[in-house]
Amino acid sequence: KDFRNKVKPNWCPGCGDFSVQAAIQRAAANVGLEPDQLAVISGIGCSGRISGYINAYGFHGVHGRVLPIAQGVKMANRDVTVIASGGDGDGFAIGMGHTVHAIRRNINITYIVMDNQIYGLTKGQTSPRSDVGFKTKSTPSGSVESALNVMEMALTAGATFVAQSFSSDLKELTALIEKGINHNGFSLINVFSPCVTFNKVNTYDWFKENLTKLSDLEGYDPQNRMVAMQTLMEHNGLVTGLIYQNDKQPSYQDLIAGYDEKPLADQDLTIDEGKFKELVGEFM
Numbered sequence: 543k544d545f546r547n548k549v550k551p552n553w554c555p556g557c558g559d560f561s562v563q564a565a566i567q568r569a570a571a572n573v574g575l576e577p578d579q580l581a582v583i584s585g586i587g588c589s590g591r592i593s594g595y596i597n598a599y600g601f602h603g604v605h606g607r608v609l610p611i612a613q614g615v616k617m618a619n620r621d622v623t624v625i626a627s628g629g630d631g632d633g634f635a636i637g638m639g640h641t642v643h644a645i646r647r648n649i650n651i652t653y654i655v656m657d658n659q660i661y662g663l664t665k666g667q668t669s670p671r672s673d674v675g676f677k678t679k680s681t682p683s684g685s686v687e688s689a690l691n692v693m694e695m696a697l698t699a700g701a702t703f704v705a706q707s708f709s710s711d712l713k714e715l716t717a718l719i720e721k722g723i724n725h726n727g728f729s730l731i732n733v734f735s736p737c738v739t740f741n742k743v744n745t746y747d748w749f750k751e752n753l754t755k756l757s758d759l760e761g762y763d764p765q766n767r768m769v770a771m772q773t774l775m776e777h778n779g780l781v782t783g784l785i786y787q788n789d790k791q792p793s794y795q796d797l798i799a800g801y802d803e804k805p806l807a808d809q810d811l812t813i814d815e816g817k818f819k820e821l822v823g824e825f826m
């Protein structure tokens with residue numbers, strides 16, 4: 543169960559994405575997966591390289607399209623565990639339409655977002671997660687747009703599993719990924735993953751000072767959506783842990799008629815010529 547491969551990541555030393563990679567590898571081993579039972583699908587951005595750094599099936603897709611690919615993989619082969627991953631620009635800007643609909647569709651995959659509040663690969667522009675006043679090359683006088691609160695958005699969109707973590711808390715992050723993999727439905731895990739090269743505001747120290755662990759809040763109940771929303775609002779989204787889980791709602795696969803049949807990946811897709819002509823005859 544070794545999810546390491548020989549490819550050396552070319553992330554900057556200190557980048558938060560290293561820990562996310564380690565957490566995925568540990569979580570996959572801890573839940574008992576073999577490398578050929580896991581598919582890691584990624585989008586574009588520094589974090590998108592992660593699919594090439596894990597010993598599993600991998601697909602590095604195009605910008606913002608990680609979720610259509612990941613959902614397709616899962617629908618074609620329910621026996622494979624699917625982890626989708628990418629950055630905040632990938633998932634919450636160009637890919638936002640897919641993110642909202644994947645949340646409400648509730649296909650059984652885990653989406654891990656490496657949220658560094660900036661575009662790193664293109665050398666530092668403001669992202670949908672950057673705070674008001676954030677200065678970058680694209681907003682030299684400071685951003686005037688408010689940051690998207692993705693955890694609140696996910697709750698509003700009908701998410702059944704919403705969690706957040708910090709890349710330097712490997713123990714918590716690994717445990718949350720394990721929970722996400724075991725959740726029967728779409729699990730969204732947003733990870734504060736500092737970009738040490740271009741984001742000099744939201745640093746490791748900044749997160750250590752500003753994050754609150756939900757496990758430190760007495761009596762916090764992740765099954766109560768109202769409390770989850772209220773807690774996020776009170777803490778301006780800066781909490782870590784399992785924010786909300788509804789394990790009673792069936793997943794998309796549970797609700798789709800005929801999905802219990804053999805996975806598409808295992809079916810004989812040879813097309814009988816007579817049947818083909820019959821099917822397309824009216825279009826010929």
Ligand code: SF4
Nearest residue numbers: 554557588662737738
């Ligand atoms: Fe990580 Fe930022 Fe370097 Fe990209 S530019 S690898 S996000 S530290």
